[in-house]
Amino acid sequence: MTIHQTKPFDGQKPGTSGLRKKTPVFMQPNYLENFIQSTFDAIGGVAAKTLVLGGDGRYFGQEAAQTILKMAAANGAARVIVGQGAWLSTPAASNLIRVRKADGGIILSASHNPGGPNEDFGVKYNMANGGPAPESVTEAIYARSQEITEYRKLDAPDVDLAALGTVKLGDTTVEVVDPVADYADLMETLFDFPAIRALFAGGFRMRMDSMCAITGPYAREIFENRLGAAPGTVAHGTPLPDFGGMHPDPNPTWAHELMAEMTGENAPDFGAASDGDGDRNMIVGRGIYVSPSDSLAVIAANAHLAKGYKAGLKGVARSMPTSAAADRVAAKLGIACYETPTGWKFFGNLLDAGRVTVCGEESFGTGSDHVREKDGVWAILMWLNIIAARGQGVAEIVADHFRTYGRNYYSRHDYEALPKDVANAMLDDLRGRLTALKGVSTNGLTIESADEFSYTDPVDGSVSAHQGFRILFEGGSRAVLRLSGTGTEGATLRVYYERYVPGPDGLAEDPQEALAPVIAAAEDLVGIRAKSGRPEPDVIT
Template sequence: MIKVVETKPFEGQKPGTSGLRKPVQTFQQPGYLENFIQSILDVSLADVKNRNAVQLVVGGDGRYYSSQAIQTIISMCAANEVGHLIVAHNGIMSTPAISAVIRARNAHGGIILTASHNPGGINGDFGVKYNCANGGPAPDQVTNEIYARSKQIKQYKRLDPSMPDVDVGRIGQHVVKHSGGEMMVDVVDSVDMYLNLLKAIFDFELLRKFVSSKRLLIDAMNGVMGPYVRRIIVQELGASADAAIRCDPLPDFGGHHPDPNLTYAADLVDKMRNGPYDLGAAFDGDGDRNMILGAKGFFVTPSDSLAVLGENLERIPYFRRDRVKGYARSMPTSRAMDQVAKKTGLKCYETPTGWKYFGSLLDAGLVSICGEESFGTGSDHIREKDGLWAVLAWLSVMATMPDDQSNSVESIVRQHWRTYGRCYYCRYDYENCDARSCETMMSTLAAKIAANQLPKTIESDGTTYHVDEAFNFGYTDPVSGEQASNQGLVIQFNGGASRVMFRLSGTGSTGATVRLYIEQMEMDAEKAINGNQEDYIRPLAKVALQLSCLSEFTGRQQPTVIT
């Protein structure tokens, strides 16, 4: 029987940068998950005349509470007369793979259970986001409608709780019968489906030959990527079994923070520094983010990784067949990609943070590759950032370097700096701060910028910084015309060579996270290659902290994470 359950709205069910993320205990409140899922279904199916023809994809990173949530979603989709669900085997499917499946199966959309790089476990975070028919995260218009619905919801639908669970551990088709009809549940293993997509992009024969002569170290961080790494990197490309580490997906990610950066993937960095490896990589919980390391732990910033891949896209068969159209980056991402665009004569679009802003550019065929400084890189093969795609792209670049050039990660990056200059770059994260204090800090700085009250010249560590321009970043989508305002505060110095940026993050589950971004461009080849990162970043960081009074507002003297 279909049950109609009376309910009341919960406060704060507003999706952030990529979905709704809250502590597990919040989602475990009776009706909390149900309210949000019903809001998604009400909005996404509002204009659908024949719900029995609708296909939705459901999966996630396997974090704690996923198993219960999937059964709830199956029950609610059936009660809302959805005709067909494509559900991940054991509920585990990477975010890039879900995007690929939505597109391959022409699904109406997908519900992804993930809090991405946030910690998991009973005391960790859980998350839900909705992706549209193009495979990408729902745009602001849709998430705003979902939030509005969540504030006025009065009831949700589900099947009688006595209904037995669907066995998502058994691949194949299952039929859920109910008083309104029936729903097909197709439990699939996405690894082979995703592998077939990658084989249409990369030269796997070339990669096998290259990998056979190299030592790789790939860290899945006990997230969703473990099965993909074992199947594709080890079995398909022939890397040794010990190249794949932490590849068992765990509900609490083994007690670790599944965020691929120098802080939370420090074990991998140490192994790379002290071991005989040529390339190292790490992924976050749901597999859309990546970190690239070279021999001896040489760290490639996400901004540089994006630019190097953009420079070398035509080394990948997919982009030789279909010409490179353009590039896109989020506003806080360094302008390294802009330098590539200048030399190639292609446009580089600057968007707000959030992969959803790349979606219309990709759909319109305006860009081929896009990325964010938060360890996200992807292309137009799907509509999500894709960690494993980035690793295979790097292997492809390395494998096709001319014989007279070294194919090491470090040499490729240094040659890029020699040609395009270098954007010295750093991000300071101040996590779980008091939300009201952070909002006051941002509004105070925004008011100074609007009133042109910033000092014109600032001295720091013997360097003079002249304020050229300061603004609150806004964006108008060139395809849809949709506008987004208040997307971050930007202050530029010395002819635009230097800039600092401030944002309140939309990915935290409690409190507020302030992100401070620092960038200094260096076009002199010798200084770009041999300069000291700290010498470029330290004085600008002091200027940013002085202008924002961040320490005074937040009470934090040091950032939680530096990347």
């Protein structure tokens, strides 16, 4: 064991999904080491503990994994289970923590953010339940990072992470495992693989865009090898350190190749995409894009068709900015529906307490109680199971859903890399006017209420304040504004627009046209474009 002297770095404060910075920041001498040692110290040390380690294959991941292995050994860890090549999708890491009853895990990823020498890198700690560390732990990590004076790191050669098996690193056992096998086996217990195989055998065509990110190996094994989809079904299936120059975020803007194929001639029956670390998904049918909020609602309404969910759902949870479409399903099913802040860690207590089965966020994340992370491949398999069971295509399933529940027209507008002072001043101004907005009318809409969302966890009573601004209009429309915690440059302002139409008519409008009155009202009330200096959003989903 070698003890290295160090001093604190400013800004090592984990966000909703760990610490994310530009890769060169993490590559500074002592930067990664400080954060890892702070994490170990904040959780009471790792002596005699078992950890899981892996990531999405982005640039600097291999080097970071070697550093963490040597630090875990120097800090007395009993065993570190690491994915071959330092690869593990985020949901697969969550599953491995749970299956192997590990004490926790470290995931090397910046999720859907770009990767490469000058792009983004990230590190987050997951707890023994497989879920992201709660705020109490991330606050402790940050506090420790601001006072750290030394870290422990073994002086030893690198471990061969290409070879499966176990080796010793000091007194620590390093076990290199297949990153795909355990996860794929879990999926077979949840879904009707024979029915999905029959779907593909009957000529059903699918396109899966893995965006040169981590789900490529998972998608090939599950869709092509185990389910019999045609070779080449998985596009961009080889993980690359820079994601092939792609922005690995599965939305219509960045997954434009998939969108073009699904709306072109001779389009496949079904399209899907996943992101950098495999926890997000996008669902597309022939000529139809399914919003994440609608996807969550459709899954909640049809989950009983999958063998792992035949007993029905205990409850549904959604993040506050996500549309209320899932609420309508929960009401019809007679089950609980919870509204939480953004961040998968807020679902963890509900899942562990058995209050909910399915959770989702508008930011292309959906999952269930099988792990404690959102799960892109799981969501795609759920859709395939629903299609096989119902004998309908995506467009038919969505149309039936709208006829039954009405439609929550919904869209998210992102203003990226804004100067932080500009973004904060805009929201500070709104905060100061919230109480005066009730009853104000604009663009044909009257404000029913306006607030800054605060969440009290129904399981442990913890309170999370300042979770975004809600402007609720009479009739079910609303606008939500919040700053994202996943960027590494400036501030990203996310604005969410929603309008409910009960049907049976008016369910086939273009979402942006249907939402035009809500968008105009929010602009009048907040002055987003004027104050940001942006004539339009950078990304619309």
